[in-house]
Structure formats: C-alpha cells, structure tokens
Amino acid sequence: MSGPRRIITRAGSGRPQTGGWELAVWYLMRLTGLGLFVTALAHFSITHFLFDPAEQTAGWILDERWGSLAWRTVDWLMLGFVVFHSFMGMRTVVGDYTRGGVRVALTMGLYLGAFVLFALGTIAVASLPFPVD
Amino acid sequence: MLFRYRGGEGMLAWAFHRISGVAIWTFLLLHVLDIWLAGVNPDAYDEVLKIYGSPVGRVGEMLLGAALLYHALNGLRIIVIDFWPALTRFHRAMWYACWVIFVVVGVPGAYLILKPIWNG
Numbered sequence: 001m002s003g004p005r006r007i008i009t010r011a012g013s014g015r016p017q018t019g020g021w022e023l024a025v026w027y028l029m030r031l032t033g034l035g036l037f038v039t040a041l042a043h044f045s046i047t048h049f050l051f052d053p054a055e056q057t058a059g060w061i062l063d064e065r066w067g068s069l070a071w072r073t074v075d076w077l078m079l080g081f082v083v084f085h086s087f088m089g090m091r092t093v094v095g096d097y098t099r100g101g102v103r104v105a106l107t108m109g110l111y112l113g114a115f116v117l118f119a120l121g122t123i124a125v126a127s128l129p130f131p132v133d
Numbered sequence: 134m135l136f137r138y139r140g141g142e143g144m145l146a147w148a149f150h151r152i153s154g155v156a157i158w159t160f161l162l163l164h165v166l167d168i169w170l171a172g173v174n175p176d177a178y179d180e181v182l183k184i185y186g187s188p189v190g191r192v193g194e195m196l197l198g199a200a201l202l203y204h205a206l207n208g209l210r211i212i213v214i215d216f217w218p219a220l221t222r223f224h225r226a227m228w229y230a231c232w233v234i235f236v237v238v239g240v241p242g243a244y245l246i247l248k249p250i251w252n253g
Contacts (some may be wrong), residue, residue: 015215030211030212030215033208033209033211033212034209034212036205037205037208037209040201040205041201041202041205044197044198044201048194048198048242048245048246049242049245052186052249053182053185053186053190053191053194054182054185054186054249056182056185057175057178057179057182058171058175058176058178058179058182059175061168061171079165082161083161086154086157086158086161087158089154089158090154090155090158093151093154093155113162117161117162117165120165120166120169121165121168121169123169123172124165124168124169124171124172125168127172128171128172
C-alpha cells in the first residue's frame with residue numbers, strides 16, 4: 001500500500017527513502033521513543049505517584065533519588081533519549097512550518113539547544129555529590 | 134466539526150501527537166534547568182519546588198502527565214503501524230484503544246496528583 005492513502009492514515013512521517021542520516025534519524029526516533037515509553041513513564045510515576053512533588057527537595061534528590069550510580073545511569077540514558085527525541089521532533093515541526101533561511105537558522109538553533117541542554121543535564125547528574133555514609 | 138474533516142481520526146491523532154510533543158519539549162527545557170539548579174543552588178531549587186507542590190503546579194503536572202501519556206500511547210501506535218503496515222487497517226481501533234488506556238490510567242493518576250490540593 002502506497003501513495004495518498006498511506007499518508008492520511010498514519011500519524012508518523014514515512015520512512016525516508018533516501019537512506020543515510022535521515023533514515024538513521026527515522027529509526028532512532030522510534031528507538032528512543034520506545035526507550036522513553038519505559039524510562040519517561042517510569043520517571044513520571046516515581047516522581048508523582050510513588051513520591052509527592054512537594055517532598056522532592058534538593059536534599060531528597062541527593063539522598064534518595066540519585067543516591068545510587070544505577071539510578072543516575074538510568075536517568076542519564078533517559079536524558080540522551082529525550083534530548084534526541086524531542087529536539088529531532090521539533091526539527092520536524094520547524095521543517096513543516098518554515099522554509100529557507102528561517103528554517104536553517106531555527107534548525108541550527110535546535111541543534112545548539114540540544115547540545116546545551118544535554119551538557120547541563122549531564123553536569124547535573126554527574127556532578128551532584130553522593131551522600132556520605 | 135473536527136471529526137468531519139477529511140483526515141478524521143488519523144489527522145486528530147497526528148495533531149494531538151504534535152501538540153503534546155511540543156508541550157513536553159517546552160517542559161523539558163524548564164525541567165533540565167531546574168535539576169541543574171538543584172546542584173548549583175539547592176536553596177533556589179527548593180523555592181522552585183514550592184511551585185511544583187502548589188495547586189497551580191499540580192494542575193500543570195496533571196496536564197503534563199496527560200500529554201506524556203497520550204504521546205507515549207499514540208507513539209506506540211505509530212511504531213506498530215510503521216513496522217507492521219498491514220495493521221494500518223486497524224489504525225482507528227488502535228487510536229480508540231489508546232483513549233481507553235488513557236482514561237483507565239489517567240483518571241486515577243490525575244486523582245493522585247491533585248489529591249493534596251484538598252487534603253492539604
């Protein structure tokens with residue numbers, strides 16, 4: 001099945017036929033999406049259902065949430081997934097509604113923003129001291 | 134009116150996916166910054182946390198959860214359709230199934246998030 005019918009009956013964008021980078025992005029969007037289905041939903045459940053937002057002070061994050069290297073690793077993995085997935089998703093949005101120089105400028109802005117956010121998140125998860133016990 | 138547009142459910146599924154995605158992206162910018170703040174200025178972070186615990190903050194978190202849950206469920210539907218194109222026939226049924234799960238999981242979830250507003 002190909003052509004218009006396929007276009008109106010799917011919510012996602014079609015698999016790129018050109019291969020290379022864009023095809024890799026297409027697969028990575030789905031792969032990171034699956035990763036986020038597990039990590040982001042678990043993250044939201046932990047921070048809203050297992051614990052209440054009001055009790056999650058900076059001290060609590062250090063002692064409980066990020067008290068183990070395993071949790072920090074999971075959260076750092078989630079950071080990688082979400083930065084790629086959300087910024088590449090925004091790139092699709094920008095590509096749909098802008099063109100020419102504006103599109104290039106906004107896309108470059110997104111790549112820069114993704115790098116800055118990934119760096120900030122990595123600094124946060126890696127540099128917070130562990131509790132002394 | 135929306136349902137009678139040519140695109141039908143498929144178009145709505147796409148529109149909601151895009152709107153929820155942009156909303157989650159916006160929150161992500163804020164969220165990475167506030168966690169970064171927890172490291173460099175814990176006291177300032179604890180001040181920001183008061184907003185998250187406030188009634189307005191909780192309504193915001195409920196909306197964030199709704200966006201996240203819809204995006205996750207419909208995203209799974211997209212992946213199923215992408216890798217098993219024959220199932221495109223059932224894309225409407227799968228979209229309605231997303232909404233069933235959305236309500237079954239989302240309503241108790243919203244209750245848990247909002248409960249402290251009236252329980253104090």
